[in-house]
Amino acid sequence: MADGPEEIGRLIGLMARLPGMGPRSARRAVLHLVKKRSQVLLPLAEAMKAVGESVRPCVACGNLATSDLCPICANPKRATGTLCVVADVADLWAMERSQAFQGRYHVLGGLLSALDAIGPDELGIPKLVARVTEEELTEIILALPATIDGQTTAHYIADALPELNVTSLAQGVPIGGELDFLDDGTISAALRARARV
């Protein structure tokens, strides 16, 4: 048997399917877990069990939560009338890390793609439209990727909400970035969006 007892082989097989992992790194990780049984393996197993039992999507925004509403949706201070639309929870986390946005979110869980059979209903866009009146929103900020699918989704949402102020994040030179390292598309976008100093 190549990977030890059957249970270990099964664990390696599961770990190898995780993003960023392969069979080799999964074997290393599992060996490490087994060696550090009390410090790492058992606490990890407990943490995974807890997450598995309690974590679910927030009914309002799609963020990860341990109750019906996530902490952001449950916090009345964040009802600012501004909503930020992101493709994934990872994008929501990135926005939160910046501490620059005080409003609430809407997580689409993907992007419009006819080729991948992801349509407006799969993304919960009708729910987003309903939130506009329910929560008396005044502005929707689209923080979507600058890809074809991202831009299609952005246009779709803007079209679906003609009465609302729909804005999108700017594209251009990153903070601390040097022009020499930018691609031509980013430089032209930055030039178009230039601002008075």
Place this chain on the structure above:
Amino acid sequence: MPHLSTLTLSHFRSWRRAQLPFDGRIVAIHGANGAGKTNLIEAISLLSPGRGLRRGSAEEFARRPEALGWKIAAELDSGQELETSAEPGASRAVRIGGKAAPQVALASELRMLWLVPSMDRLFIEGAEGRRRFLDRAAMSFEPAHAEATLAYDKAMRERNRLLKDMVRDAHWYEALEGQMAAAGARIQAGRARTISALMAAQNAAETAFPAATLSLIHPEAGPQGSDEGLRRLFAEGRRRDMAAGRTLDGPHRADLAAIWAEKAMPAADCSTGEQKALLISLILANARALAADGPAPLLLLDEVAAHLDAARRAALYDEIHALGAQAFLTGTGPELFDELGERALRLQITEEEGESHAHRH
């Protein structure tokens, strides 16, 4: 003018291992059929973005039967190092100056134009080949043209899927058509600029090759140029497109019309030799237009000499030499390159037991 000073091939098609030094002169490559001449210039073509001059896949490039990974490395006279390679089953990777880089970055290191025998039927066969020819010329002037084409194609594939699935969500169509229109307008504008640049370069040059009058034509006359016009075209065509299950009209249907200016004869009606002369004329015009505001491009001319009489051949060599371009020419016999004299470095390619070898003389 940047040129290749060394080319190293490893397990690429018929080449097991070779290191070839160049000195900036024209490179005249001769050898029997199947010796590996085209493989050599195909390797050079992979130092530009895309699938190379035979539109091959990373897997086809691997030397058989070993089917190990392959690698092409080049050093430019500036000292810059370009490298492209693929492991078995993986897509091709690019390194510039030893650092991993996206394929498109190659376009800013080396500009390259090629003419291969499969293009001989360009004026006779379908519009797709002519569109690709024009778009390649446009990319040689403006590398961003490639992004516009990719964006247009991707949005159109999405729209075609909606049409095929009979989806009737107007917002979704508008979102995709908006992107198709924006990219399509950029494509059409880039094509129009390319046609003017090629025509101007033809008219300004003293050349032994015939000038072609070029124009962009379209099967359905419509408001083609502007973003707004395209948006309307797609919106109005939705019902008809849905019946067909695909996008019937747009910049992806445009065609390049070429007329032999002096005789006022469409290129498709010209003789085979005349068509070849027109193609050479366009490639030279493209190279001249590029050389006018930057370094001369690398030219890869596969089996070009064979179709020309001695006078035209001599004229071609003179014109390439005057451009100052590093050109790689292939032909079956060394006599095809006699007119080049001292202006060329000569390489003979031979094949032994399925392996190509280069001999300098």
